[in-house]
Amino acid sequence: MTAAYAQPSLTSRISTALYLHPKLLLTLLLAPPLLWLGVIYLGSLFALLLQSFFYVDEFSGNIVREFSLATYAQLFSRANADIFLRTTVMAAAVTVAAALIAFPIAYYMVRYASMRMKALLYLAVMLPLWSSYLVRVYAWKLILAKEGIVTWFAAQLHLTWMLDAVLSIPVIGGPSLSISYIGSFLVFLYIWLPFMILPIVAALERVPASLTEASADLGATPKQTLRKVILPLAFPGVVAGSIFTFSLTLGDYIIPGIIGNSRPFIGQAVYQFQGTAGNIPLAAAFTVVPILIMALYLTAARRLGAFDAL
């Protein structure tokens, strides 16, 4: 008996052709997202970089579209260097603090919490992300203000002297929490913390509990196990989280505008130069700096072996 395959319909013939040519299928599937990524993301980034090599004519105030390093010479003035330093130190401080707070929470979620507790904690971590960022930042302004709840609470506990002592610390202090680097730091930390917790949870989920037991079995105290086994294996998660907290703090221009002592951060400088000042080349050059800082950061993380255990 000979069996003939039924005459296929057009769609089934297309399916067969794609099945037999997997590379064609892959190309068709990947082309739209790759075009999007290439043109919209990288294209605009490239256009931005290009802008930074133009300069503004001092007399006319017009943008001169010729290759020049004049804008970069302007970029490295004393005042601008302060902005970079201020922003980078803030981003680093926020990142370290976020990692210190996030790790125990993430570890608890992965190792100890029941399914129910874990779901609740996930909700608690993500719930704030569902409300408007601006509302939350303004809410913090009220919390940290001189007439706010923190001041009131300190007074109730007879700890006003402590709050005053903290606020009188040079540089990071100020007239009130909402007008100080401490205030900006607290709000940055609050806003970006979920972005540190979630990657660490993901990293710890992939560390089998048997590794902790094996370490104890081989004579390691809990502290040694933490240092030799858990932290190295969670490190890629910490790095992933720190990329978020660090780069988001580097680029943010809203929080330091609302809470802080009005000394500008990189984001605010970019905002001013491209807006009121109309100096697009300088604004573009300003954005190159965080890109470079992030590139250095990622290189350093790679050197430290952060991606080895991936």
Next chain:
Amino acid sequence: MTKLPEIAVSFAGVSRRFGEVRAVDGVSFEIQDGEFFSMLGPSGSGKTTCLRLIAGFEQPDAGNIAIHGANVEGVPPYQRDVNTVFQDYALFPHMSVSENVEYGLMIRRVPAAERRRRSQEMLGLVKLEALGTRKPNQLSGGQRQRVALARALINRPSVLLLDEPLGALDLKLREQMQEELKALQRQVGITFIHVTHDQGEALAMSDRLAVFNHGRIEQIGAPAEIYEHPASAFVAGFVGVSNVCSGELARRLTASAQPFAIRPEKIAMFGASEQGPDGWLAIAGRIRAVTYHGATTRYAVALEGGGELAVMQQNAGDGEPFASIGEPVRLAWSRRLNQPLAGDL
């Protein structure tokens, strides 16, 4: 130096509950120093929990555990002189093979030079000298298992715990590792406590074994003792294949209601018209199914008057089956091979 006591590990009335489940329920046993001891049972029978109690990952709710005579109540795993080979090997993925093996020594602050020497020695013992610089994910299952062994043995523990160490390996490798583990144990002279659900493995490797069921020990003994003289229907059925005869069938065969087990390979099969040797138990039946297993062929024989017995024959000749489905046969065996069983059936 004082001589170590004879008993490596002892359990006295040990229980461990998880919520409502009694994982280990009043278990008592003693393991001799230098013995290869297996804990055999189906999953959930409490054998792994017993191993974890010895390692210190679990604490008993009741009873006493002693390792070399010392009560280990409240002693954390990192202070116990035992090491474990984990079921999933639990190799540290961020460390090389050598670093994994040296881990215990590194924790004890043994100088680097001695660490290196001893890890080379250990890797030699498990035939992996050349792979010290590899990462665990670059090794095969069998190689990982050897690294896990070396990592545990380098600490020279007084007791080595093995949690289903061969479970993830394929059949050929498993048989090879069974022999190697046994040889290794003789070489290092350490007490090995081995958890497995594979009865063949337990029989082949152990000096003695304990059969676990529902958190209790059904029987402890040497492999041949367990196999030839199972104490309960559970042991008879779990260790090897057994025909368990009870009630009416037992009465028909032996004129007594005392239940007993008879191994399929002990039953001789004859043609329907032949008679078995004098004094043997005999019963007529009809072949219901024939299963060919290579070295042996297994027959399911439906008995006259109800019931069924499994019979196993060596394929010593040309491999032609003794009888085909539907043929009448006569089964016979010596009465003294019946193994009386205790307990409920």
